[in-house]
Amino acid sequence: MSRIWEIPGGVHPPENKQQSMTRSIGHLPLPATLVIPLHQHIGAPAKVAVTVGQTVLKGQKLTDASNLNNLPVHASSSGTVIAIDDKPVAHPSGLNALCVTIATDGKDQWIEHAGISDFRQCDPHNLLQMITEAGIAGMGGAGFPAAIKLSPSNDKPVDTFIINATECEPYITADDAAMQEKTQDLIQGIEIVGHILNNPSRVLVGIENNKPQAIVALRSHIKERSIEVVSFPTKYPSGGEKQLIYILTGREVPSGGLPSDLGMVCLNIGTLIAIKRAIIDGEPLISRITTVTGEACGVNRNYDVLIGTPISHLLAHNEFDERNCSRLIMGGPMMGFSLTSTEVPVVKTTNCILASSYSEIPSDLPAQACIRCGLCAEVCPASLLPQQLFWYAQAKDQERLEAHNLFDCIECGACSYVCPSNIPLVQHYRSSKGEIRKANIDKIDSDNARQRFEFRKLRLEQADEQRQVKREARRLATEQARATNSTVQSGSSAADIIAAAQQRAMTKQSTPEQQKAKFERALLAAQSRLEEAENRLTEATAHGTAEQQARCSASLESARQKVDQTQNRLKELSD
Amino acid sequence: MAFKQISSPHGHNPQNTGWIMQLVLLSTVPGFLALSYQFGWGSFINLIVAVVTSLTAETAILACRNRPIAFYLKDYSAVVTAVLLALALPPLVPWWVVVVGSLFSIVIAKQLYGGLGYNPFNPAMVGYVVLLISFPIEMTTWITPLSLLPDGVSHPGLWESMSIVFAGSAPVDGVTGATPLDIFKHSSGLVVDQIYQNEALFSQASFAGVGWEWVNVGFLIGGLILLKTGVFTWHGPLAMLGTLALMSILFWDGGSSESPGSPIMHLFSGASMMGAFFILTDPVSSAVSNRGRLIYGALIGLLVYVIRAWGNYPDAIAFAVLLANFAAPFIDNYTLPRTYGHTDRRKATEKQEEK
Ligand code: SF4
Numbered sequence: 015m016s017r018i019w020e021i022p023g024g025v026h027p028p029e030n031k032q033q034s035m036t037r038s039i040g041h042l043p044l045p046a047t048l049v050i051p052l053h054q055h056i057g058a059p060a061k062v063a064v065t066v067g068q069t070v071l072k073g074q075k076l077t078d079a080s081n082l083n084n085l086p087v088h089a090s091s092s093g094t095v096i097a098i099d100d101k102p103v104a105h106p107s108g109l110n111a112l113c114v115t116i117a118t119d120g121k122d123q124w125i126e127h128a129g130i131s132d133f134r135q136c137d138p139h140n141l142l143q144m145i146t147e148a149g150i151a152g153m154g155g156a157g158f159p160a161a162i163k164l165s166p167s168n169d170k171p172v173d174t175f176i177i178n179a180t181e182c183e184p185y186i187t188a189d190d191a192a193m194q195e196k197t198q199d200l201i202q203g204i205e206i207v208g209h210i211l212n213n214p215s216r217v218l219v220g221i222e223n224n225k226p227q228a229i230v231a232l233r234s235h236i237k238e239r240s241i242e243v244v245s246f247p248t249k250y251p252s253g254g255e256k257q258l259i260y261i262l263t264g265r266e267v268p269s270g271g272l273p274s275d276l277g278m279v280c281l282n283i284g285t286l287i288a289i290k291r292a293i294i295d296g297e298p299l300i301s302r303i304t305t306v307t308g309e310a311c312g313v314n315r316n317y318d319v320l321i322g323t324p325i326s327h328l329l330a331h332n333e334f335d336e337r338n339c340s341r342l343i344m345g346g347p348m349m350g351f352s353l354t355s356t357e358v359p360v361v362k363t364t365n366c367i368l369a370s371s372y373s374e375i376p377s378d379l380p381a382q383a384c385i386r387c388g389l390c391a392e393v394c395p396a397s398l399l400p401q402q403l404f405w406y407a408q409a410k411d412q413e414r415l416e417a418h419n420l421f422d423c424i425e426c427g428a429c430s431y432v433c434p435s436n437i438p439l440v441q442h443y444r445s446s447k448g449e450i451r452k453a454n455i456d457k458i459d460s461d462n463a464r465q466r467f468e469f470r471k472l473r474l475e476q477a478d479e480q481r482q483v484k485r486e487a488r489r490l491a492t493e494q495a496r497a498t499n500s501t502v503q504s505g506s507s508a509a510d511i512i513a514a515a516q517q518r519a520m521t522k523q524s525t526p527e528q529q530k531a532k533f534e535r536a537l538l539a540a541q542s543r544l545e546e547a548e549n550r551l552t553e554a555t556a557h558g559t560a561e562q563q564a565r566c567s568a569s570l571e572s573a574r575q576k577v578d579q580t581q582n583r584l585k586e587l588s589d
Numbered sequence: 590m591a592f593k594q595i596s597s598p599h600g601h602n603p604q605n606t607g608w609i610m611q612l613v614l615l616s617t618v619p620g621f622l623a624l625s626y627q628f629g630w631g632s633f634i635n636l637i638v639a640v641v642t643s644l645t646a647e648t649a650i651l652a653c654r655n656r657p658i659a660f661y662l663k664d665y666s667a668v669v670t671a672v673l674l675a676l677a678l679p680p681l682v683p684w685w686v687v688v689v690g691s692l693f694s695i696v697i698a699k700q701l702y703g704g705l706g707y708n709p710f711n712p713a714m715v716g717y718v719v720l721l722i723s724f725p726i727e728m729t730t731w732i733t734p735l736s737l738l739p740d741g742v743s744h745p746g747l748w749e750s751m752s753i754v755f756a757g758s759a760p761v762d763g764v765t766g767a768t769p770l771d772i773f774k775h776s777s778g779l780v781v782d783q784i785y786q787n788e789a790l791f792s793q794a795s796f797a798g799v800g801w802e803w804v805n806v807g808f809l810i811g812g813l814i815l816l817k818t819g820v821f822t823w824h825g826p827l828a829m830l831g832t833l834a835l836m837s838i839l840f841w842d843g844g845s846s847e848s849p850g851s852p853i854m855h856l857f858s859g860a861s862m863m864g865a866f867f868i869l870t871d872p873v874s875s876a877v878s879n880r881g882r883l884i885y886g887a888l889i890g891l892l893v894y895v896i897r898a899w900g901n902y903p904d905a906i907a908f909a910v911l912l913a914n915f916a917a918p919f920i921d922n923y924t925l926p927r928t929y930g931h932t933d934r935r936k937a938t939e940k941q942e943e944k
């Protein structure tokens with residue numbers, strides 16, 4: 015039995031997991047339409063590879079993408095593409111995004127596909143390529159491309175492979191169910207990754223002790239192998255990647271760094287099962303296990319859901335009572351975000367749909383004053399001082415916020431959960447982080463501008479000097495000429511000069527059409543810069559230093575702003 | 590249908606600020622009972638006067654500041670301030686002393702600084718110190734503990750107490766007397782053993798000082814309850830009591846005539862326990878981190894001892910706490926915890942992390 019380390023802080027919200035575990039993983043009837051967002055991972059979006067009206071088969075690629083930063087998405091069932099447009103998607107910002115909508119034909123017909131039975135004979139590079147081709151992004155949290163996690167480029171060899179089976183959020187049981195019912199797939203997935211990582215010396219499955227059946231299932235299947243199942247006391251947020259690494263190894267991911275800095279790789283259950291399917295069965299990631307739960311649903315259960323299934327379809331088959339629903343949450347109650355519409359689709363990272371009743375999750379109470387009781391600091395898993403962060407967030411004191419390590423906050427919500435004054439702390443931290451990022455970008459922008467300005471000044475000075483030299487030369491030449499020839503040259507009259515200036519001004523002012531064309535060109539350029547910046551960011555996130563990452567995200571942000579600006583101008587122009 | 594967009598986390602544990610304050614109030618009960626048993630009705634009357642004054646003052650100020658009154662009164666913070674002040678005052682002080690103290694606490698020390706959460710100083714202690722400086726005679730006249738009353742004399746009943754407090758009638762002879770800390774302050778020249786033999790307050794005590802020991806035990810019990818329920822952590826109280834004990838051991842001086850008294854006497858006299866568990870644990874005006882609270886508590890313990898032993902006042906919790914309140918923001922700047930993923934703790938004032 016491995017030793018375990020205890021993380022500081024943590025809370026014990028009611029688990030509410032039993033209600034969705036009374037039945038096995040279910041399947042839903044095929045939805046009439048599937049709405050598949052093209053951008054479901056961190057990194058650059060891919061280019062659309064289908065057209066409206068085209069028929070597609072199950073598993074067919076919808077986007078052209080084939081490098082690590084560019085994950086493809088696939089049709090989750092066969093049918094016809096009926097739209098490629100912006101639709102509401104599940105994102106905390108509530109923005110729309112480009113989606114491919116497929117009208118299913120009911121045949122659920124697979125595209126031709128094949129896996130490889132003996133992956134051990136395969137070169138890890140090919141396996142990684144297959145994982146990328148299958149569109150596998152981390153299925154627990156942010157949706158980081160799995161292949162990038164599996165190919166850390168820093169020289170540190172991976173010696174520890176951690177499987178995150180913690181599932182510490184209340185209500186969610188998707189991983190628990192998968193571990194019990196798809197144990198074989200999971201273990202094969204672990205073996206494949208072990209092979210890719212060149213058999214790391216430690217393979218640890220970290221699991222909370224509130225999942226005894228899953229623990230038994232795993233232990234009974236992996237007796238002979240070198241995989242160790244480590245269970246530890248249930249406490250939220252043990253499942254945060256950084257927290258889990260500490261629990262299992264006693265080591266901390268450096269601030270701003272990645273697990274790979276410690277020679278570790280951490281994947282979750284859903285991702286591993288998807289990897290198994292991609293390699294052994296040749297199937298891309300087109301479905302996932304999602305918990306549908308909450309008192310506003312008559313049936314609480316796990317489903318194997320096709321990516322792109324509208325939430326409304328899930329709810330309709332689970333006796334959803336809309337009037338009783340206080341909020342609709344994608345994810346768990348601690349970190350999930352609320353959906354404003356039931357029309358958004360299930361995506362690769364959707365591990366839970368929680369439709370809570372009013373008695374279950376009542377409206378938030380109004381916030382009272384912070385009494386500095388320190389309960390928040392007692393529960394913070396990152397050992398921050400949430401009350402001080404709150405204080406400085408209100409004061410907008412960015413220096414103090416950074417000195418208090420705001421950016422090490424994992425937004426787990428433990429502090430808000432216990433705050434007796436009901437202060438929405440996490441919300442304050444999010445907006446402060448946004449403001450600081452923006453300020454950093456502005457700073458980089460102004461630094462760039464200053465550089466440009468100084469460079470220009472230098473250039474002008476040099477030009478001036480040259481002109482001075484020339485003028486001098488001309489003067490000398492004229493004097494000489496005057497000396498030889500006494501006729502006075504007639505200068506251009508004032509009227510001539512004005513006319514010429516007017517002429518110049520006329521040509522400068524272009525027609526609206528010209529302006530529009532100009533902005534369109536600018537937009538295209540800005541968009542391509544944006545794309546480039548995104549690629550660089552993904553690259554930097556995977557392999558770069560924290561500083562590089564910061565710089566890349568800054569330039570990404572400014573590229574994004576540029577695109578927005580140009581779009582707005584263009585819009586103004588056409589209005 | 591559209592749902593509301595609400596940020597995470599969704600849901601909350603049942604604890605709220607009003608409930609925490611009520612717990613604090615409940616935990617003062619053992620101390621209050623001990624006070625009332627040992628010294629009569631005075632504390633009860635103090636309590637009523639203070640609570641009524643404080644709530645009235647709080648309501649009036651909230652109304653002036655255009656704040657929702659019921660919403661803020663529900664946090665019970667004004668009641669807590671009133672109760673703590675009332676229990677710190679000598680029983681049977683004239684009513685206007687209590688009123689002035691409560692007004693100072695609520696209006697000046699709390700609301701003028703922005704209300705709950707924004708007051709840099711402990712409101713009850715501000716009120717107390719103002720009273721101590723303005724009305725030294727009233728504030729240092731204590732009642733004789735029950736078992737030391739002369740034969741045939743008893744504590745005044747409720748009506749008599751009220752007439753003493755509200756009408757200014759003089760209490761019967763023998764009802765007022767010195768406190769253990771007073772005795773030590775004023776009996777220079779005697780070695781500790783002599784003091785203990787001469788003074789009934791000590792010679793008849795169970796372990797520290799008649800009456801006072803039980804009052805302190807009462808507040809200790811209340812404090813332990815709060816500790817158990819997690820309302821505060823052990824850091825502040827333990828550091829304060831520990832430092833106080835340590836100092837009295839260091840300067841015990843073999844019980845000579847210079848000795849300021851034994852550790853037991855210091856821990857269980859005056860407002861030691863009340864201060865440790867109910868005053869310096871006021872979260873608003875104290876240091877924030879656990880480490881900060883250790884330093885903050887120790888500083889108070891140190892100041893209490895220094896003032897008791899060598900200062901002009903027999904007790905010093907209020908002064909010590911207010912001085913430490915001054916230091917709290919400074920302490921906070923240098924006692925940040927080490928965050929996950931950092932090799933060292935940072936300072937709140939640094940601009941760039943030192944690597
Ligand atoms: S828990 Fe809430 S009230 Fe208490 S210190 Fe933290 S933010 Fe302030």
Ligand code: SF4
Nearest residue numbers: 394423424426427429
């Ligand atoms: S949300 Fe941030 S500050 Fe709050 S407990 Fe979690 S890590 Fe700590």
